[in-house]
Each structure stands twice: as C-alpha cells, then as structure tokens.
Amino acid sequence: MSESKFNQRTAILLLIVLLITVLRTVAPFSDNFKDIANFSAVGAITLFSGAYFKNAFKSFGIPLATLLITDLILSLTIYKEYSTGFLYEGWYWTYLAFALMVLAGRLIVKKVNVLNFVLGTFAVVLIHWIVTDFGVWLGSSMYPQTLSGFWLCLYSAIPFELRFVYGTIAYGILMFGSFELLKVKYPYLSLAKERAI
Template identity: 60%
Template sequence: MSNLKFNPRNLILLLMILVITLFRLLVTFNSDELQFANFSSIGAVALFGGAYFKDHLKAFAFPLISLFLSDFILANTIFSKYSNGFLYEGWYWTYLAFALMVLVGRVLLKKINVVSLLSSTLTIVFIHWIVTDFGVWFQNPSYTQDLAGFWLCLERAIPFEIRFLEGTLIYGTLLFGAFELLKAKYPVLKLQTQSV
C-alpha cells in the first residue's frame, strides 16, 4: 500500500516532553507560591527538543507548545495575579529566551555526552538570565535605565537563576538519561537515515 513506515521516536520524544512539563505544574501547584520559582523543567525541555528532534519545526514547536500550555495553566490559576489575562507581562522575553535555548540544544548537543550537556546547560542559564531579565529591566521604573540599573536587575535575579540551573540539571539528567537508556534498549528509537 504505502511506503510510509511508523517511527515511534517522535511520539516518545513528545510524550517525554509532556510528562516532564507536567512536573513543572505539579511542583508549582504543590509548593508555596514562589518557593520553586524558576526551578522548572523548561530549560531541560528546550535542550532536549533541540538535541533530539532532527526536523527544525518539531525541535522548536514541541518545546514551545509545552511551555505555552504550562504557562497558560499557571497564568490562569495560581499566578493569575501576575497575569494580564492571557499569559504574564513580558512573556515574549521568556519565549525568545526559550527559542534561543532550543537553538543551543541544536548547535551544542549534536553529540550527547556529559561535557556537552553541562556546557549547553550553562549556556542556556546565561541566555535565560540575560534575555528574561532584560525584559524585567527595560522600561521598568524600579530600575534606572542604564547599565547600573540592568546590573542591579541581574544581581537580584541570581537566586532565581540558581534554581533554574538546578532544575535544568535535574530534569535534564532525567530526560536525556531516560531517552539514552530507551535508545539502548529499543534500537527503533535511534535516528534513522531518513529525515525524522
């Protein structure tokens, strides 16, 4: 009939992203309001999607959709006081940072190993820190609109970025470790010569 063959790789990758994104919701819903702010799986999801989806559209779309769905739920429930009715103020800075994080996964994680995973994690934490806090600082009357004001904003964000680093390391270890184990056990999950 058809020469189209089913490859479960993309389905498994997508399911893993959705499951790990659920942890973001579970941790947030089961803690004090901001206790685990930025301790989330989104950095690991960005790297994972960038590293394993060979199709550019899927590499960016699936992680961004998972971020959007979890943001939408959080913005309309426990973080509704920070929401502007749809998401949260300055959401576009987060999504820009997230897209750049996926790009880091595509560029730095062509070969998955401990060194490349650690270096890409540090890179995305830096991207998250600079890009999202630029959005916090820019035109914010709480900060002077100069380098000193931006630096102050970055300093105040350090505890949040430490949590972001911790979350990315922990969730990244789970995601990457689990998929590498699955690939070893089920060779069908390895990248085929055809486009995935």
C-alpha cells in the same frame, strides 16, 4: 528506518516531554512551591528538544507550545493575579529566550554526551538569565535604565537563576538519561545521527 520505528522514537520523545510538562504544570500548586520557584523543567525541555528533533518545526514548536499551554493553565489558575490580559507582563521576552535556548540546544548538543549536555545547560541558563532579565530591566521603575541598572537587575536574579540551573540539570538528567537508556535497551530508537526528524 521503517516508519513504525520512526513513529515509536518520536512518540517516546514526545512522551518524555509530556511527562516533564505535567510536572512543570503541577509543581506550582504545591504548598512549598515558593521554596522551589524557578526549579523548572522548561530549560531542560528546550535543550532536549533542540538536541533530539532535527525538524525545526518540532524542535522549536514543541517547547514553545509546551510553555504556552502551561503558561495559559497557570495564568488562569494560580497566577491569575499576575496575568495582564493574554499572559503575564513581558511574556514575549520569555518566549524569545526559549526560542534562543532551543537554538543553543540544536547547535551545541549535536551529539548527546556529558560535555555537550553541560555546555548546553550553561548556554540555556545564560540565555534565560540575560534575555528574560533584560525584559524585566527595560522600562522598569525598579532599576535605573543604565548599564549599572541592568547589572543590578542581573545580580538580583541570581537566586532564581541558580534554581533554574538546578532544575535544568535535574530534569535534563532525567530526560536525556531516560531516552539514552531506552536507546541502549531498544537500539532501533537510535538514528545514524542523534536527532529525530
């Protein structure tokens, strides 16, 4: 594949991530955002990046940089009251979850198809649920620091995680579907393997 064709593929992948990132940044400013909180694009972005970028730096760097930039924008504006210095309390658990979610995308969605998309979505949501809520539970005065306290924390998060599932599916269909349709129309966007470098 020529360098210009490679650059076009990479540019289109980045453009798709950028467009979805803008939606993630603008959505919290909506008057109805509380009704759709956690209906987020970030799970889909991690899965998409893990599936399409072979280069580990891009695969992990793009979603984590996206999360960081949007977190900074939101913590300086609409979530300013929740900001604790750098970002928000327990941010490192969120970033650990997102790195693991990209890894799941890389391992599960080696070939883009419906089954792998569904399995990848299930994996990233499960990782998000367990890792981020472990961060909420650990050292919390709200939940007993026992296994049953952790289960209670996980149970309390179900409504949020269901919206995370819906957001990951909806944005994932949009992202994966857009790129796969573009590959049909412009075959040079395909690689011998399913991932860009």
